[in-house]
Amino acid sequence: MTREDVVARYAGAVPTAFGLDVPGVVNRLPTRDRVIALTFDACGGARGSGYDAALVDTLRTTGTPATLFLNQRWVLAHPDLVAELAADPLFELANHGTAHLPLSVTGAAAYGIPGTTGPGEVFDEVAGNRETLTAATGAAPRFFRSGTAHYDDVAVRIAGDLGATVVNFDVNGDAGATAGARQVATALRSATAGSIVIAHMNQPSGGTAEGVAEALPRLTADGFRFVRLSEYL
Numbered sequence: 741m742t743r744e745d746v747v748a749r750y751a752g753a754v755p756t757a758f759g760l761d762v763p764g765v766v767n768r769l770p771t772r773d774r775v776i777a778l779t780f781d782a783c784g785g786a787r788g789s790g791y792d793a794a795l796v797d798t799l800r801t802t803g804t805p806a807t808l809f810l811n812q813r814w815v816l817a818h819p820d821l822v823a824e825l826a827a828d829p830l831f832e833l834a835n836h837g838t839a840h841l842p843l844s845v846t847g848a849a850a851y852g853i854p855g856t857t858g859p860g861e862v863f864d865e866v867a868g869n870r871e872t873l874t875a876a877t878g879a880a881p882r883f884f885r886s887g888t889a890h891y892d893d894v895a896v897r898i899a900g901d902l903g904a905t906v907v908n909f910d911v912n913g914d915a916g917a918t919a920g921a922r923q924v925a926t927a928l929r930s931a932t933a934g935s936i937v938i939a940h941m942n943q944p945s946g947g948t949a950e951g952v953a954e955a956l957p958r959l960t961a962d963g964f965r966f967v968r969l970s971e972y973l
């Protein structure tokens with residue numbers, strides 16, 4: 741579908757919902773298996789282009805798979821890292837948007853960040869970074885999460901038309917990378933069979949890496965297995 745197709749198809753479409761959990765957004769894996777999908781966002785931008793090497797080292801040394809949602813700004817800031825992560829079979833790369841905006845056809849805002857203002861901008865937000873990631877890694881990402889993880893239902897339908905599965909979470913692992921290690925570990929230990937956990941891989945000064953390192957062996961001891969999204973979606 742081209743940008744023009746999207747603009748024509750959704751002209752005049754009126755959303756009926758906006759938020760973290762709207763129709764069409766996947767918040768849990770469709771299974772009762774004792775599995776957890778860890779997802780880590782790399783948001784990019786002036787305050788969001790760091791790299792939490794300790795976190796990624798922990799995932800590697802424990803053999804823990806994860807899905808990494810990379811924003812276009814982060815991808816462009818870290819071409820070598822992106823290639824390295826793409827080549828690591830533990831990880832699956834996913835699309836965290838082009839300009840890191842709430843996905844809306846009306847400009848609806850989240851956390852004070854104004855969203856995209858129409859179907860054409862929704863297309864740009866999804867397809868722009870999809871193109872960048874595809875060029876960087878040789879594979880098109882299947883999963884999409886917007887900046888702020890907010891959507892309206894029309895925007896989610898547009899993402900679906902563009903071949904993207906929109907994935908949020910049921911466990912907020914690090915409260916936007918503001919949580920301390922203890923809080924992160926406690927959040928992760930609240931996961932249940934089929935949970936999708938969101939946390940961040942772009943804020944190395946936060947508590948995410950330490951909290952994840954603390955929680956992983958405990959969750960494994962509780963019989964959980966970690967999976968990439970594509971194993972169940």
Ligand SMILES: [Zn+2]
Binds near residue numbers: 840
């Ligand atoms: Zn983000």
